[in-house]
Amino acid sequence: MSRFLLLAAAEAQKLPRWGIFVDTDGAVSGFFTAVILTVLTWYYVTSARSGRPMPEIRKLAGLDAIDEAVGRATEMGRPVFLANRTAGVGSVHSFALWGYMGYVARLCAQYDTPFVNIAGSYLAAAVNEGVIKQSYLEAGRPDAFKPDTVRYIPDDQWAWTSAVAGMLKRERPAATMWIGYFYAESMTLAEVGAQIGAIQIAATTNTAQLPFFIAACDYTLIGEEEYAAGAYLSKDPMLTGTIVAEDVGKLIVLGLVVLGAIAQLISPENNFVSKMLQF
Amino acid sequence: MTAELQTWIGVIATLAIFSFLIKENPFYRFFEYTVIGMSAAHAVVMTWDNYTKPFWVNGVMKGEYYLLIPGAIAVLYYFRYAPPKYQWLYRYPLALIMGYNIGYSLAYDPRPFMTQIRGTFESLKDLNSFIYLVIFIGVVVYFIFTFGNKSAAVGKTRTFARYAMMMYFGVSFGNTVQGRFSLLLGRLLFLLQDWLGLVKLG
């Protein structure tokens, strides 16, 4: 109970903020977080560009499995599905998705395996088409694009799911990839996919849905691992640089937490780390 | 009568969808395609009624002329389905929307993030809060991709974090089971109570 009283006291006492900033908790510190992360990223990208070696990204089994999955689809002569329901063009999940899509579409074009993308946002469907065409072009197979390669299904959760479940049973893909933010449909998608015997790779940051993907998929990328794919798959040192910057960000977070914990033990009322973050 | 017809369609739809559990069949397919068609239309109708029309009538017509510029740029998006020569035009509205969203989340997302970090140490006082802190640090270390990949200590921390995460997923799974059965109960009640009238609850 005392914990709550303390918090209530902290809330009651308003911190003075710099005049031009919006008067909300974390307005100034949040601003600096964004700036610091941008500067860090810029720094590591520039040093990667100038040829400084970047550390390697640790092994992510789910991403290594993509080649195997596409290979099996080729052997069986069945399509590869890659789907996301919620992400629009402004969503960070789409940004991550395009990394997977470019890679998988290129592999599929090389092996002459049908590739299907199912999108829940009509704006994203249009962009996905561009990403896939570009990959086909790079693989030297611009003719591989079919009118039904990118399928928009309206983003009404269960209408979308019923359509995808139906497609899974009718077209029996050998590999399915569920990338991005999913809600309760995760269980249906993953289990129907498992029933048709597809190799399944899932990646989501929705912690509530991760257990279902873990239960029914062969490989699951947990949380943030979803975002690392673009850099991991392309092996582009500059993209790796952004991951290094992000890791430095994590080290800063850890440092702040440890420092904050020490300050909390010494004097809970005057915890400067806490005040700094609230500022 | 019409309400009754609605219930009957509901019952048939329910049974058709459930039949998918046994086998994919035309009965299911009919409802699948009908509902996709309807919800695609519904999405357009809702956007038309809630955005396009009010924006035009209450916005542009009432003097918010600045809206016409993004509106005109947005039209370029349709060039995605134009002949290849003009397709590149769709990149302009795309660039604007992406820029807006990136700026928006870079500005807003750090604020709750700060509260979350503060929350890890501000309640530090008993054994539980120390366990909390240790697990939190372990999980953050698990997600560091590039540093310490050869260090044994980091490796052990990651294994520990992985076990903690598996516990989390187990708990999360177990808790969700309840909700999913609630939903199925709801559907069974629809069949047993509203349609067949076998039971009466609530």
Next chain:
Amino acid sequence: MRRNVPVILTTVTAVIVFFSIVLFKTADVWPGRFDRMQQFMAAVMMFMGMANMTRVHGNVVLKKDRNWIFSAWLLLVMYVYAIFGMSVGNTNDTYRWFYNAFIPPVNATMYSMVAFYLTSASYKAFRARTVDAALMMACAVWVMISNVPIGDKLWGSESWLGGMAGVRDWIVSIPNSAVSRGISVGSTLGAFATQLRILLGLERRHLGQG
């Protein structure tokens, strides 16, 4: 003009929107206007979805592929319902009647089917092959039993450690909540990095071919 201008446009827009939100004390003049502009853009683009579906299913119908009758039916339903809805409005009784007759029952049934899939998935997935799987299974089983009255019968909440439910609550509020926060801290940073890749023009895949 074709590739660099969109990249610059994205960056400039992002920076302007960012500062308008962080710095404007009257939070709703410019950020609000940007919100409206973005919403209006989305409203203008609303037919993109129907365009895609017309292409996908129209192609099936033209080629008389498998299930072409269903595709034709889909297009018919979509156009009739959309034109009807746009002319009478979504609050029209007939419009609502059709909506309520078809969509909620299908949605609710589809949703409730998750319970079946969950049952069969837990049969196949929760096998103690590895330490990871064993831990996940043990926790899932524990929570499931303690979530229902039987758990209270087995190990009551008045007894030592608060019974099954007490242990569950401890797991939920301490390790569980720590993991959830750890993952979300990582995802937030990961999302930042992903957005910065676009902001700094490093990732240009979305610009597509041509």
Next chain:
Amino acid sequence: MLEKLNNLDSRWMYLALVIVLVIPIIKPIGMSISVNKDLTQRMYDFIDSLPPGSLIMFDLASNSSSDTEITPMIYAVMEHMYQKGHKLLVAGQWSSGLAFWSPKIDERAREYGWVYGVDYVNIGYKAGGTSTWRAMGQDFWKGAMEVDINGTPFSELPIMQNIRKLDDKTIDCIVIFESGSPGMETWITYFPTIPLCKGSVAAEISSSVRYIPTGQLKGLIPGMRGAAEYEKLVNRPGIATQLMDAQSMSHLLVVALIALGNIAYFGTKRKMARGR
């Protein structure tokens, strides 16, 4: 035998599930439950601690799919508000949620003798997402287009005269009934000062509890079980309590299946090892 069990057809499990759910609905057993002290009890205590006549806002961020979980929660919280004499403002981030629950809330309100516009009000769905809510933070009337769900102007509703701004001085507590996005993030991000309680569908419990120690959430009703607990706390058993038996049986089925799966797995593994 064990190999067969190892690859048991899912359809048998589906049949078993239907059977264990239907029987307790038709013939309930009626087992008692305990109240979760960290979640449900905390929310009950918070709402209980508000002085009589406080204004509580409902945010219906869900839809008819979550009917069986959310409806008993809404009823139980309303019952509590009735006992304490709180006032109610109904709003919603999901238009489908408002369309579905508004009639049910009206029905309960009639039972309690609440007068519309005095004891409770329903402002209806407001399009525009978070920017609309933020506008209501500046000026509630203007942001909400000055009309309620039936199109009645706010100026004709006595309760609205005191609701001029969406902030902690006007609203004493927001109770969100959520099953997805947009949801509590709206309140946590843009309105952190207004106390927030959550009626959560079961799937969202694990990812929401982290907001409890920080005080971003004052309490939480975890799923249908939580609804049954709240029904117990306010002393009015309802649908959730009645369906808990079916819940018990289905949970036991899943646990039994997991056990069976492991027996089959280890059995076949040993056999294979011996065969080799």
